[in-house]
Amino acid sequence: MINISEYLTTQTPLPPFLPYPRFLLELDLSQTAKMTYALLLDRATLSQKNLWIDERGFVFVIFTICSLAEQLGRSTVSVSSALKELDAAGLIERRRTRFSSPNHIFVKIPNVE
Template identity: 45%
Template sequence: MENRYLRKDDKLNNFIPIPLSLLDSKLSSTTLLVYGCLLGRGILSQKNGWYDQNGAIYVRYTAPQLARDLGKGKSTVKASLKELETAGLIERRRMGLTMTNIYIKVPCSSESGQYSDHAGQKSDLPKPENKTYSGQNSSPSEVRKPDPSKYNRINNGTYHKEYIVREGESF
């Protein structure tokens, strides 16, 4: 790749926008990159008119797509998405069985370290309904006693009982 100096008439394309206020936050660097990718998609959604009935912009970006785009693992990206939700920077809303709308919140820094969409106001997004889909079991899974490990059987003498070698016997 060839590099050159940035000029006054250059337009920057294909970059990840990260708000400066988040650089001082306790978010991990991977989480900042994930947020930047989501925000970049949010800008694109804004241009394309992807908003809900309340006017909130949303994106559709799956964890495998994010992982591939950032060169990270799916579990790392999922942990970063969870971290962004905990920080109040995104909200995920399921739309059916497979699609999830991710609503991006613009940071308005507060003293608590949390971020909100409109200077501390509560979100005006509709609350999701708890639905059970056909084939989904809503009861908790049964808790069973785990099988004993090989380590436990060896240590309690199940495997190596004392054997006395008699004269004339061989192993």
């Protein structure tokens, strides 16, 4: 259990957190899909730093469904559904790799107008 004991001050160090893009608030997606996207986007920043790119120069993430489910505290069925939602919304692309290897997940960023 987390012990909550301090008020936020100007000197309080922040705990680790996920970026949550504002555009997700406007989309008709499940909360699990939105949190999955935020987690994938966070992981994509690590992939950027490690230069995990494909032949097109696009950054990809490797994240198994089981690992996503564990991190999100959801079932693998819920995470699979969330990934399908994100794919249908055009926010991710999954590409198969070798047999029995996790897919490469490409996180897409919508055009902001």
